[in-house]
Amino acid sequence: MTMETSGYILRIDDVRQQYGQKVVLNDVHLSLKAGEFLSVVGPSGCGKSTLLRLVTGEEWPTAGRVMLNGQIIQRPGPDVGVVYQHYSLFPHLTALENIMAGERLRRWPQPIQGMLDLVSGEARRSRAEVQDEAMRFLDRARMSGHGDKYPHQLSGGQRQRVAIIQALMQHPKVLCMDEPFSALDPGTREDMQMFLLELYELLRMTVLFVTHDLEEAVYLGTRLVALSQFYTGEDGVQSGATLGAQIVTDRHLREIGVALAPGVKASAETGRLIQEIRREAFDPSYCQHVDTFTLHHKDSWHPEEDDET
């Protein structure tokens, strides 16, 4: 295939995804360069997780193509790593075993895998090498003392750190993350963001990061797209939620490989950016329910009074 030459590692071409009659994604185009950190935001239920499932290969698009290095993605495989909000770790394995899980699973069933290796002539890293890397990662995640704990014995943040390492051990071409930090408290969350950026700088991996937190999206990404079911089509018709979501914003935020100090989250520029994105993708005029609230206290917001002024 010739797509290789385009310089993009991941291409989502004209993708449409529908379940029965319900259209979730409508005509989504997205190309990702190697090393890009793409934040994906959007209103709840707009299809962010659906997009991610197309990239991991869990689902096939109704129409269009999802390609990794010019190859259509067929199945979940080691080229794409994933980290979820929950259930990323295997509950029956300890932290270290979880990190080494790829190594164990790849070699099973042993005789068959051995023969396949011989045929393909692909050299596998030795177990000792893998163990070495696992220990280094564990150290970097400040988890060296916790290697033999089970997931249920770890805190939420520790669990996600292990999950990230587990995925990175495979050196995936693209790392997909679906709201990985959404269940964490603000302190742990910032900690995790730093940890992720540290790894991003170190490994120069390509990341697809879904979040519903705009601040997080702006802070982490080198590029940001917003997916939304609320947009005005070419014919000037407002979609409501019937047509399926499209990419409504695509912003370059900073150079590939650059990570900023967490302080920028508080800056005026970040605030402005967030407001703009909110207007573009989460425009309240489409959210019909807003003026149906009834608040009674005299100092509360009363939508009707707003109208009069």
Added chain:
Amino acid sequence: MRPPELFGLFAVPRRLTSVVLIILPFIAVIALYWIASDIRLADNPQDKLLPSFRQMGDAVWRMAFEPDVRTGTYLWWADTFASLRRLAIGLSLSAMTALFLGLNVGMFPGLRFLCLPFLTVVSIIPPLSILPILFITVGVDEVAKIVLIYIGTVFLMTRDMTLTTTAIPREQVTKALTLGASELGVVYRVIMPQVMPRLINALRLSLGAAWLFLIAAEAIVATEGLGYRIFLVRRYLSMDVILPYVAWITLLGFTIDWLLRMAVRRFYPWYARQGS
């Protein structure tokens, strides 16, 4: 202010109280029996309905520690061994079937359509109603009893395993595949270890049914076994043998259940409390 000791939704019994509460019903039943038996025996020393603990002790001694005059075996132990052997073979066969069938049916949609509706229908057949068919087809010896235990337990366990497998989050499958596992690797290296403790728990729940079918089969045809003995001595109204046998079966059942519970704790320490 202390929370209430005994009554209400918020009762917090002290340690001693809780121990007393646990023992109380056992003591009460034994005491009640003792009194009733004493009254009846005082009335008529030949009465067989409620033998004294002494009479039962004698019977146990005779059955367990003196060789039987006719066969030369220690009946108590021979019966126990025969019954436990049937139980073990029948239950392990159905546990293995349940594991492999449940796992694969739960994981592969193709197999699910092929097997699940069929299994659901077949599982409704009352096992005892096909006992005569078993006797006719496989004969009245060991095989029939083992097959009865097998049929009596395998469907419930298989369904339990299927449900357990399908309840495992989809994320785990994707995750394993992205770590380089093959499809079989996902099923046997990722999902199977996760359903193992549940299999043991399903086994514990099936023990009751297994005993029921074992004793039913032994009551009808057998030459040895705990159920066989109970129904044999019933003809002589030997309550002094029947009651200790029932107590022994209860103790065996309790012990097996406890051992299985300990096995889960020991071999699957992650099972009791897992979050995500």
